[in-house]
Amino acid sequence: ETGVTQTPRHLVMGMTNKKSLKCEQHLGHNAMYWYKQSAKKPLELMFVYNFKEQTENNSVPSRFSPECPNSSHLFLHLHTLQPEDSALYLCASSPNRNTEAFFGQGTRLTVV
Amino acid sequence: QQQVKQSPQSLIVQKGGISIINCAYENTAFDYFPWYQQFPGKGPALLIAIRPDVSEKKEGRFTISFNKSAKQFSLHIMDSQPGDSATYFCAASIGNFGNEKLTFGTGTRLTIIP
Numbered sequence: 001e002t003g004v005t006q007t008p009r010h011l012v013m014g015m016t017n018k019k020s021l022k023c024e025q026h027l028g029h030n031a032m033y034w035y036k037q038s039a040k041k042p043l044e045l046m047f048v049y050n051f052k053e054q055t056e057n058n059s060v061p062s063r064f065s066p067e068c069p070n071s072s073h074l075f076l077h078l079h080t081l082q083p084e085d086s087a088l089y090l091c092a093s094s095p096n097r098n099t100e101a102f103f104g105q106g107t108r109l110t111v112v
Numbered sequence: 113q114q115q116v117k118q119s120p121q122s123l124i125v126q127k128g129g130i131s132i133i134n135c136a137y138e139n140t141a142f143d144y145f146p147w148y149q150q151f152p153g154k155g156p157a158l159l160i161a162i163r164p165d166v167s168e169k170k171e172g173r174f175t176i177s178f179n180k181s182a183k184q185f186s187l188h189i190m191d192s193q194p195g196d197s198a199t200y201f202c203a204a205s206i207g208n209f210g211n212e213k214l215t216f217g218t219g220t221r222l223t224i225i226p
Contacts, residue, residue, distance in 0.1 A: 043216040056212050101211050103155025
C-alpha cells in the first residue's frame with residue numbers, strides 16, 4: 001500500500017447526481033493531486049494543491065470541483081457529469097511538488 | 113498534441129525474455145524521464161527514472177536507455193517474469209516544475225507468458 005487511500009473504489013452515478021470522491025494521506029506530504037485516467041489516453045493532471053492552496057487547474061470543466069480542507073484530505077466534488085467523464089480518477093501525494101508522487105488505487109467512475 | 117509517444121500499445125513476452133518499451137518526446141526542455149508500473153486495480157508506482165546527463169540507468173532487471181539526440185528513451189526488462197505483467201507508462205517532465213508538468217505516454221500493457 002502506498003499510504004494514499006481513495007474512497008469509494010467504484011461509483012456509478014447519473015448525469016443529474018452530485019457525488020464526491022475522497023482522498024486521504026497521512027504521509028505528511030504537502031502536495032496532493034487529482035488525475036484522470038481513461039483507456040488508451042495519457043494520464044491527465046486535473047488539479048494540484050500545495051500546502052492546501054490550489055496551484056494548478058488544467059482547464060478542467062467546472063462540473064469538477066476540488067476541495068482541500070487540510071493537508072491530509074482532498075475531495076473531488078462531481079455534479080452534472082457527462083458519460084465521457086467515466087474514467088478512473090486517481091489521487092496522488094508527494095512530499096513537495098518536485099518529488100516522487102505516490103498514487104492511490106483510484107475510483108472507477110461510471111456516468112450513466 | 114501528444115508530447116510523449118509510447119509504443120507498443122501491448123506486448124507479449126515469454127518468461128525469461130527481454131521486454132522492450134519505447135518512448136519518444138518532442139519537447140527538448142524535458143530533463144526528467146520516469147517510468148511507472150501499474151498493476152490492475154492499483155495506481156501507478158514509480159519504477160525507475162533517468163536524467164539526460166546519462167545514457168543508461170540500471171536497477172536490478174530494469175534498465176532505461178536514453179538517446180538525447182534522437183529524443184527517445186526505452187525501458188528494458190531483462191529475464192521477464194509473470195509478476196512483471198502490468199501496464200507501463202513512460203513520462204517526461206521539466207525538473208524544476210516537478211509533478212505539475214509531468215507528461216505521460218499512453219501506456220503499454222505487458223503480458224509475460226510462462
